[in-house]
Every structure is written in C-alpha cells, then in structure tokens.
Amino acid sequence: MKSNEPSFAGGEGPILQVEGLVLERGEKRVLDDLTLEFWPGQVHAVVGPNGAGKTTLAATIMGLSDYTAFQGDIRFDGESLRNLSIDQRAGRGITLAWQEPARFEGLTVRSFVGAGARDRSEARLRDALQRVGLDPEEYLGRAVDRTLSGGERKRIELASILAMEPRLVLMDEPDSGIDVEALNRIFDAIRHLKDRGVTVLLITHSLAVLRQADHAFLLCAGKLWKKGSIEKIETFFGDSCVPCGHRNEPDRSERDADLK
Amino acid sequence: MGKQDLIEALYGSLGESCVTDPEVAHVEIHGNEVLGLHLVSGLEVEADSRPEGIEVEIRVRAGARIEKPVRICFGLMPESGMQRISMRTRVAEEARVAILASCTFPNALDVLHEMEADIEIGTGAEYLYLERHVHGPEGGVRVIPKATVNLGEGARFRTDFELLRGRAGDIDIDYGATCGAHSVLELAARISARGDDRIRIHEKAELAGEAARGVLTTNIAVREQATAEIKNTMIASAAYARGHVDCKEIIRDQAVAHAIPIVEVRHPQAHVTHEAAIGSVDSKQLETLMSRGLDEDQATDLIIEGLLSPAYRSQG
Numbered sequence: 093m094k095s096n097e098p099s100f101a102g103g104e105g106p107i108l109q110v111e112g113l114v115l116e117r118g119e120k121r122v123l124d125d126l127t128l129e130f131w132p133g134q135v136h137a138v139v140g141p142n143g144a145g146k147t148t149l150a151a152t153i154m155g156l157s158d159y160t161a162f163q164g165d166i167r168f169d170g171e172s173l174r175n176l177s178i179d180q181r182a183g184r185g186i187t188l189a190w191q192e193p194a195r196f197e198g199l200t201v202r203s204f205v206g207a208g209a210r211d212r213s214e215a216r217l218r219d220a221l222q223r224v225g226l227d228p229e230e231y232l233g234r235a236v237d238r239t240l241s242g243g244e245r246k247r248i249e250l251a252s253i254l255a256m257e258p259r260l261v262l263m264d265e266p267d268s269g270i271d272v273e274a275l276n277r278i279f280d281a282i283r284h285l286k287d288r289g290v291t292v293l294l295i296t297h298s299l300a301v302l303r304q305a306d307h308a309f310l311l312c313a314g315k316l317w318k319k320g321s322i323e324k325i326e327t328f329f330g331d332s333c334v335p336c337g338h339r340n341e342p343d344r345s346e347r348d349a350d351l352k
Numbered sequence: 353m354g355k356q357d358l359i360e361a362l363y364g365s366l367g368e369s370c371v372t373d374p375e376v377a378h379v380e381i382h383g384n385e386v387l388g389l390h391l392v393s394g395l396e397v398e399a400d401s402r403p404e405g406i407e408v409e410i411r412v413r414a415g416a417r418i419e420k421p422v423r424i425c426f427g428l429m430p431e432s433g434m435q436r437i438s439m440r441t442r443v444a445e446e447a448r449v450a451i452l453a454s455c456t457f458p459n460a461l462d463v464l465h466e467m468e469a470d471i472e473i474g475t476g477a478e479y480l481y482l483e484r485h486v487h488g489p490e491g492g493v494r495v496i497p498k499a500t501v502n503l504g505e506g507a508r509f510r511t512d513f514e515l516l517r518g519r520a521g522d523i524d525i526d527y528g529a530t531c532g533a534h535s536v537l538e539l540a541a542r543i544s545a546r547g548d549d550r551i552r553i554h555e556k557a558e559l560a561g562e563a564a565r566g567v568l569t570t571n572i573a574v575r576e577q578a579t580a581e582i583k584n585t586m587i588a589s590a591a592y593a594r595g596h597v598d599c600k601e602i603i604r605d606q607a608v609a610h611a612i613p614i615v616e617v618r619h620p621q622a623h624v625t626h627e628a629a630i631g632s633v634d635s636k637q638l639e640t641l642m643s644r645g646l647d648e649d650q651a652t653d654l655i656i657e658g659l660l661s662p663a664y665r666s667q668g
Contacts, residue, residue: 156639178642179651188643194636198571199658207654208644235663249640256644 105170107132107291108153108260112164115145115152122148123162124314130260135282135292137305139325141333144311146295147191150262153293154188155181168260182208185259191268191295193249196236201248204236209255220251223284225277243270250281261285264295279304299326318348353429355387362387362427365458366486371423378423381406383435394418395449405436405466410451414444414474421480422449426465427456431492434464441469443477445504450480457485460521461492469499473507473535481511487518491549494522501527503535505561510538512662520549520578527554533561533590540569542660545578545607556585559593559622566595571664573656574607585614588622597626602633602656 106129115123123145130136138146151159153166155178166173168184176184187208196204205220206212218228224247234240236248246269253261266278282304285292294301302308308325310318310333318328332346353361359380363370371378377395380388384406386399394416400407412418428435443449457463473479487493503509513525520543531537537557545551551574557566568584586595601609613626633655641651658664 154639154643157635177648178639179645179647182643182645186643187645190636190640194634194640196637196655196658198661198664199654200661200663203654203657207641207646235658235661237664252644 104132106130107169108293109167110149110153110164111167113149113152113166114163115148115159115161121314123152126164126311126314126316128309128316128319130291130293131307132291133286133289134307135286135294135305137294137296137302137308137322137325138311139296139302139308139329140311140317141297141336143313145314146297146311147264149311150188150264150293150295153262154178154186182256182258186262187253187256187258187260188262189246189249189253189264189266191265192242193245195238195240195245197238199236200232201234201236202232204248205252205255208252210257211255216255220255221248223254224248224251224281225274226251243274246270247274247277250278254281254284257288258290260291260293262293262295265298266294267296267298267301275300299330302326302329315347316351317346318351320348358382358429359387359425361429362425362454362456365427365429365456366425366454366484373420376420376423377418378425379408380425381408381427381435381437383428383433392418392420394447395422405438408437408439410439410441412443412447412449412477414447416444416447416449418447418449421482422451424451424453425456426453428463428465429459431459432462434466436464436466437468439467439469441471441479443471443473443479445474446476447474448478451482453481453483455483455485455495457493458488458518460488461490463493465493465495467497467499469497471499471501471509473501473503473509475504476506477504478508479510481509483511483513485513485515485518487515487521489518491519491521491547493519494524496524496526498526499528501529501537503529503531503537503564505532506534507532508536511540513541513543514660514662515543519547520545520551522550523552525553525555527556529557529566531557531559531561531564531566534563535561535565537564537566538569539567542571542662542664544573544656544660545580546574546576547578548576549574549578551578551580551582553581554583556587557595558587558589559595560589561593562590563592563594564588564590565593568597569664570599570601571659572599572601572609573604573659574601574609575604576607577605578607579609580607581610581612583612583614584626585616586624586626587616587618588624589618591619591621593619593622593624595622595624597624597628599626599628600659601630602659603630604632604652
C-alpha cells in the first residue's frame with residue numbers, strides 16, 4: 093500500500109530542497125519561485141502540462157549547461173548545489189535519465205553501462221541489464237547507436253543508472269517513446285530503486301507514470317500549483333489540466349491555499 | 353639480432369606471439385627485408401628485397417577461398433630508418449581473402465614507412481584489408497600509404513586503417529578507387545592525434561559501374577596542436593550508383609581540423625550523400641556521462657573511444 097503523504101521515518105529531513113527557484117529565459121520566467129521538498133527513499137512525481145517547467149526543473153537540479161543561471165537555491169543533503177558541476181552532483185549521488193537518451197556511436201553497451209558503475213564486474217553489468225528486461229548476451233556487445241530503438245536506449249540508460257547506484261534519480265518522461273512491455277520494465281526498475289532506498293523524481297504528464305509515485309507536485313506556468321497524494325493530483329490533473337488544453341494559464345482560485 | 357628474434361620483437365610490440373597455426377598464411381617484413389613467409393593453398397606471394405625497398409606481389413587464385421585471415425607484419429624496430437613497399441595485389445574472379453596487416457614502429461624517432469599499392473579485384477571477388485598501426489610515444493614516424501584500387505563487377509573491397517597505440521606522427525593517406533557494376537567499396541580510417549601530429553587523408557572513389565556502392569568513413573580525434581585535413585571525393589557516374597561520405601572530427605585544445613567532402617553525380621539515377629561534422633564532443637553525450645560521475649576529460653575520452661572504435665557505424 094502506497095503512502096500518500098511524505099514520510100519522515102527515522103526523523104530524516106528532506107534529501108532535496110528547492111528553495112525559491114527562479115529561472116528565466118529572456119522575459120519569461122520558466123521556473124517561478126518554486127519551493128519543493130523531496131524525501132529520502134520516496135518516489136515523487138512532478139506533473140503538469142507541456143511548458144509547465146518540469147524538464148527545466150530536472151535539468152536545473154542536475155546542473156546541465158544551460159540551466160545554471162538561477163535564483164534561489166537547490167540543496168542536497170543540506171549542501172547547496174549552486175557551484176557544483178554535473179559530475180560533482182553525480183558524485184553526491186544525483187543522476188538524470190533523459191527523455192530522449194543520447195546515442196553513442198561506436199560505444200558498446202558494456203562500456204556505457206560500466207562507465208559510471210560503482211561495481212564494474214561482469215555480474216553487476218549483467219544484473220543491471222536483466223533488471224530492465226534486456227538479455228546481456230544480446231546487448232552487452234552492441235553499440236549504443238542508431239541500431240537500437242528509442243525504447244532500448246531508454247532501458248540501457250536506466251541500466252547504467254542502476255549500475256551507478258545513485259541516491260537520487262531524476263527521470264524525465266520515462267514513458268516517452270516506448271511500448272507497454274518496456275514501460276512495465278521501467279516501472280519494475282523504479283520499484284527496485286525504491287526498495288533500495290533510492291529517491292526517485294518522475295517528470296511526467298502521464299497518469300500511468302504518476303501512479304508509480306508516493307507523492308506528487310503539480311506545476312503550471314513555472315509555479316507549484318498543487319502538492320499531495322497521487323489521488324488528489326490525478327483528479328485535478330484529469331479534471332482541470334487536460335480540459336484546459338495545457339495552455340499554462342492557471343485559474344488562481346484552484347491553487348492550493350498554502351501555496352497562494 | 354637474428355631473423356627469428358626480429359620476428360618475435362615485431363609481434364611482441366603488438367602484444368602478440370608469432371603465428372604458429374599452419375593454416376594461417378603470414379609474411380613478416382622488417383625494414384626492407386623479408387624475414388618470414390608462409391603460404392596456404394590458393395595464395396601466392398612473391399617478395400623481392402632491394403636496398404631501395406621491397407616489391408611484393410600477392411595473388412589469390414580464381415575461386416580460392418582463403419579461410420583464415422592472412423597476417424602481414426610490417427615494421428621497423430630501430431629508432432630511425434626507412435621502409436618502402438611496393439605491393440601489387442591481384443584477387444582473381446570469385447576468390448575471397450582477408451588480410452590483417454600490422455604496421456609497427458614502436459621506437460620510432462625518425463622513421464619513414466611508405467606503401468604504394470596497386471590492387472585489382474576480379475569479378476565477384478572479395479578482399480578485406482585491415483591495417484592496424486602501432487607507433488612509438490614520440491610521434492617520430494611518417495606513414496605514407498598510397499593505393500589504387502580497381503573493383504570488377506560484383507567485387508567487394510573493404511579497408512580499415514586504425515592507429516591502435518602511440519602517437520600518429522605524420523600520416524598521409526592517398527587512396528583512389530574505381531568501382532565496376534554492382535561492386536561494393538568501403539574505405540574507413542580511425543585515428544587519434546595529439547602534440548604536433550599531422551593527419552592528411554585524401555580518398556577518391558568513382559562509382560563507375562551500374563549499381564556500384566561506396567562508403568568513405570573517416571573518424572578523427574585531434575587534440576593539443578595536432579592538425580587533420582580530410583578530403584573525401586565520391587563520384588557517381590552510373591545509373592543506380594549509391595555513395596556516402598561520412599567524416600567526423602572531434603577537436604580539443606588548439607587542434608585544427610579541415611574536412612572537404614566532394615560529391616559529384618554524373619548520372620540522374622545515381623545518388624550520393626555526405627555528412628561532415630567537426631567540433632567538440634556532443635554536449636548531450638558529454639552531460640549524460642558526466643551525470644554518471646565521469647569528469648569532463650573522462651567523458652570526452654570515452655566518447656572519442658566510441659568514435660574510433662571498430663563498432664562505429666557510418667550513417668550511410
């Protein structure tokens with residue numbers, strides 16, 4: 093049974109804190125004074141219409157090159173990430189699964205999955221692939237190139253993340269461009285991460301993905317609009333966001349009272 | 353050093369042992385001297401050592417299938433010297449052969465390796481020539497391979513030039529190929545250069561016969577003050593000819609890279625594409641690897657390793 097509200101088991105505070113985050117693109121505020129907290133070992137979902145700022149939030153937490161000029165702060169285990177490079181953030185245990193994973197012409201799955209693996213043994217690499225439903229015999233020697241489908245690359249990327257053994261995984265649209273079978277494997281991997289105490293942040297506008305989470309945030313027009321149980325966010329998203337046509341023009345009266 | 357010691361030194365520099373399998377044909381050439389020669393049925397090799405260089409003639413009889421790749425080991429162990437090879441290769445109709453040629457100059461400070469090849473591949477024949485180089489750490493080697501290749505109807509030829517270890521030095525490749533009807537040509541080179549290394553690759557292929565196909569693939573990584581100049585020319589002059597030119601160059605530091613793809617189509621039913629990309633590594637690839645914990649240099653090295661890997665596939 094999933095808990096619907098954040099757990100502070102053991103008295104732990106949030107693992108990740110986003111504090112008053114503002115990121116602008118020209119005149120537009122893509123992230124507008126966002127304040128969020130994520131709890132260790134929980135699966136969180138950030139939902140919202142296209143253009144709400146979900147991917148920007150993940151990219152900013154990871155510190156990607158076009159997402160470093162922000163106001164506010166992002167803290168991981170209480171430490172500000174502001175001046176940390178991508179690899180330094182990864183060194184703290186943060187990683188990102190891209191919506192469309194990169195291709196690496198000529199680089200084998202073995203090299204790619206092993207690149208960031210904590211344990212680069214053959215057994216560990218094979219286990220990581222098996223956990224995402226890929227046969228190591230078939231895939232370890234293949235290149236991460238155009239001969240792989242988007243779904244295969246997505247699963248291989250997730251295998252590389254499992255092998256890395258991170259503490260926080262940002263997953264941008266994990267259902268994008270994949271079939272039902274592959275999606276089920278990705279859901280299995282999300283549960284595996286949670287079982288190992290890893291914090292997961294799902295970026296999505298899919299209700300199926302949202303339902304994998306313990307707790308959700310809803311963004312609209314760069315602002316945090318609602319937070320709470322999956323049922324609450326799913327109901328609002330279905331009743332208000334979808335009919336709205338994702339115009340990113342929220343009705344202020346519908347924002348959670350404590351966020352106004 | 354005796355001949356056998358030199359043979360062992362040549363293979364040793366490649367991290368290999370001498371060839372002992374009697375079913376594997378092999379030739380060992382040190383400087384301008386033939387040290388060893390072992391043949392198998394269907395394959396004829398004549399080598400004539402002269403002070404100014406070596407003349408080698410390789411013939412594969414019509415219909416012969418040489419099952420195991422032929423090993424040719426070229427090299428020079430001293431720090432300085434010259435190796436000049438004139439090689440004439442004839443692969444007769446319906447024959448098939450693969451040659452793994454190792455070129456090793458592990459101690460080079462002032463070494464010249466010149467190769468002039470004249471290759472004829474008969475109707476329906478197949479010839480694979482893999483050229484693997486091991487150079488010394490100082491870059492004191494000049495490598496100047498030139499080849500003229502003629503492919504008969506339905507023939508296939510693939511060559512792959514790769515620098516396995518050491519500094520590139522000065523590499524100047526000049527290949528030209530003419531492709532008959534329904535033949536298939538693949539020329540590939542994968543080289544990493546640094547310091548004051550200089551790479552120059554000029555390849556020209558003419559798809560002269562109907563439905564001939566050709567791919568020229570060049571993957572280069574240059575860093576520090578190294579330079580690379582790649583000029584790939586593909587001419588399609590017959591109906592249904594299909595060609596592709598693919599040049600990828602990754603540059604770092606103060607390195608300079610030039611790519612000049614030339615595509616010429618002389619028949620309305622022929623089709624040639626080209627793709628050239630020069631620049632630093634792809635930012636999404638870089639950031640993906642950095643998000644797994646690799647620093648920028650480690651991530652760049654891994655991306656370059658992929659680019660220079662045999663597993664790299666041309667987009668054509």
